[in-house]
Amino acid sequence: xxxxxxxxxxxxxxxxxxxxxxxxxxxxxxxxxxxxxxxxxxxxxxxxxxxxxxxxxxxxxxxxxxxxxxxxxxxxxxxxxxxxxxxxxxxxxxxxxxxxxxxxxxxxxxxxxxxxxxxxxxxxxxxxxxxxxxxxxxxxxxxxxxxxxxxxxxxxxxxxxxxxxxxxxxxxxxxxxxxxxxxxxxxxxxxxxxxxxxxxxxxxxxxxxxxxxxxxxxxxxxxxxxxxxxxxxxxxxxxxxxxxxxxxxxxxxxxxxxxxxxxxxxxxxxxxxxxxxxxxxxxxxxxxxxxxxxxxxxxxxxxxxxxxxxxxxxxxxxxxxxxxxxxxxx
Numbered sequence: 001x002x003x004x005x006x007x008x009x010x011x012x013x014x015x016x017x018x019x020x021x022x023x024x025x026x027x028x029x030x031x032x033x034x035x036x037x038x039x040x041x042x043x044x045x046x047x048x049x050x051x052x053x054x055x056x057x058x059x060x061x062x063x064x065x066x067x068x069x070x071x072x073x074x075x076x077x078x079x080x081x082x083x084x085x086x087x088x089x090x091x092x093x094x095x096x097x098x099x100x101x102x103x104x105x106x107x108x109x110x111x112x113x114x115x116x117x118x119x120x121x122x123x124x125x126x127x128x129x130x131x132x133x134x135x136x137x138x139x140x141x142x143x144x145x146x147x148x149x150x151x152x153x154x155x156x157x158x159x160x161x162x163x164x165x166x167x168x169x170x171x172x173x174x175x176x177x178x179x180x181x182x183x184x185x186x187x188x189x190x191x192x193x194x195x196x197x198x199x200x201x202x203x204x205x206x207x208x209x210x211x212x213x214x215x216x217x218x219x220x221x222x223x224x225x226x227x228x229x230x231x232x233x234x235x236x237x238x239x240x241x242x243x244x245x246x247x248x249x250x251x252x253x254x255x256x257x258x259x260x261x262x263x264x265x266x267x268x269x270x271x272x273x274x275x276x277x278x279x280x281x282x283x284x285x286x287x288x289x290x291x292x293x294x295x296x297x298x299x300x301x302x303x304x305x306x307x308x309x310x311x312x313x314x315x316x317x318x319x320x321x322x323x324x325x326x327x328x329x330x
Contacts, residue, residue, distance in 0.1 A: 026052045069148075157203070179244065
């Protein structure tokens with residue numbers, strides 16, 4: 001591994017460190033949410049652990065002032081990079097009135113925040129794909145230079161929404177970046193029982209768009225692929241399908257027991273490729289991080305997570321009548 005791969009793909013030292021910091025914040029928030037869930041304080045967690053490199057690497061390659069993100073439920077790294085805060089995410093986990101996603105109405109991980117152009121997600125998987133295509137079409141009609149970035153798991157790439165969205169975007173050469181976060185499992189179903197083709201990116205040719213598979217444990221490789229896709233979109237050359245290969249380090253959600261469908265040895269082996277450890281190692285080799293600065297960063301992030309948890313736990317719940325807000329005309 002060369003010592004300045006981040007420079008080779010166009011990232012400054014500060015951006016590379018910021019990337020790691022965002023990944024670490026996502027991981028520490030996620031770990032805290034599991035503890036809160038297991039102690040009975042929050043009802044549900046769906047985890048980003050093992051996928052932070054793909055999420056953050058991708059988000060850093062976009063125009064985060066103008067582009068739209070349509071994340072799927074694991075994308076804590078994406079929404080943090082787009083401007084959501086630890087406090088926002090904890091308010092959602094505790095379902096409090098100030099939760100910017102839905103005011104505490106929806107389950108956590110249904111991300112949506114207008115000011116940061118994060119488009120609200122839904123419980124049925126992959127519904128965000130046609131929405132991303134629609135937002136891209138609207139941007140073109142308004143003559144805006146924007147792209148939309150949409151993510152989904154490899155399991156949900158088998159849904160009709162993916163087919164319709166990909167086909168429409170390719171026909172009309174819309175600026176959409178489709179990113180499949182392949183974490184090897186659709187809940188309890190392993191990859192080989194979901195699809196017969198070797199890579200999800202092999203499907204791109206059927207729609208007439210480029211497709212590429214990259215190492216989802218390497219944020220720099222993901223950054224490079226998404227940056228190229230964003231440049232293509234900006235030149236009017238249409239959509240790209242990117243597949244990131246990583247591994248889901250946790251059960252599907254806090255309601256799932258993954259021991260029933262995968263061996264503990266498999267999970268332990270995957271942890272050796274933990275993207276956080278690998279990227280920290282790279283930053284140390286590049287001279288951007290040492291044990292002292294790493295500890296300082298870790299301590300700062302722990303403080304942020306502690307403050308967010310404390311704030312959200314003590315914040316007020318919505319009033320019962322707020323359940324009707326944004327449902328009926330007022």
